[in-house]
Amino acid sequence: MSRSGELNYLRAIGPDRARHAFDKPFAGGGCGPLLADFGTFASFFPPPPRTLLDLGCGTGWTSVFFARMGYDVTGVDLAPDMILAANANKARYGVENATFVTGDFERLDYENVFDCVALFAALHHAEDDAAVLRGAYRALRPGGVCVTAEPGVGHTKHPITRAAVAEQGVTERDMPPSRILRLGTQAGFSKGEAFPMIPDLRRGRLRALKWAIWAIAFPRRNGYAVLTK
């Protein structure tokens, strides 16, 4: 899949959806579940103040959130439009401890500078996911932590995913923790652990219970991966 899908994504989705991406997490009806997911993801990092590299930062909402938590954040994204939006978000939330850089997370050249690396809904867009994890490993200081929140098994079969590939030409892959942990070990991480996704309580108690049992039984299929250098 070509990189043009990623580079042109904000223009390709049109102004309404681009505005939605810019206003995340507050836009639309998904704010609560998105914040619950992000809150769980953020809880796997050691507490601030620390340096944090946010890979595939998009319009920068996660970076701004981390910065407001007290991390010193560097956000990286392939698409210059995303970095423009991230800088606009930085300005509108009055954040100073976040820097945004246009760059390819498959070709990182940071060495031993970060305490934390965040991949929130980004690694599954990589063509070479192993290279991303090798770069994340190199970027971390000894003892540093890389946390991922990525769509797992079955993602590429979803109609919304198929539409994104067909219409915007973006790369989409299943990115379960099992794969991330295996590639992380190959990259040199000394420890890796999978954690289950939290249930969506709006589905009702029975469905939430079924989901929780499934998620706890199979965190390596769908969930968070935590890698320690």
Ligand SMILES: C[S@@+](CC[C@H](N)C(=O)[O-])C[C@H]1O[C@@H](n2cnc3c(N)ncnc32)[C@H](O)[C@@H]1O
């Ligand atoms: C689904 S978006 C998620 C953005 C953000 N993390 C969020 O949750 O809103 C995936 C992001 O990864 C970026 N991306 C894809 N391939 C990339 C690469 N090779 N290097 C850096 N960023 C990349 C895309 O441009 C896009 O902004």
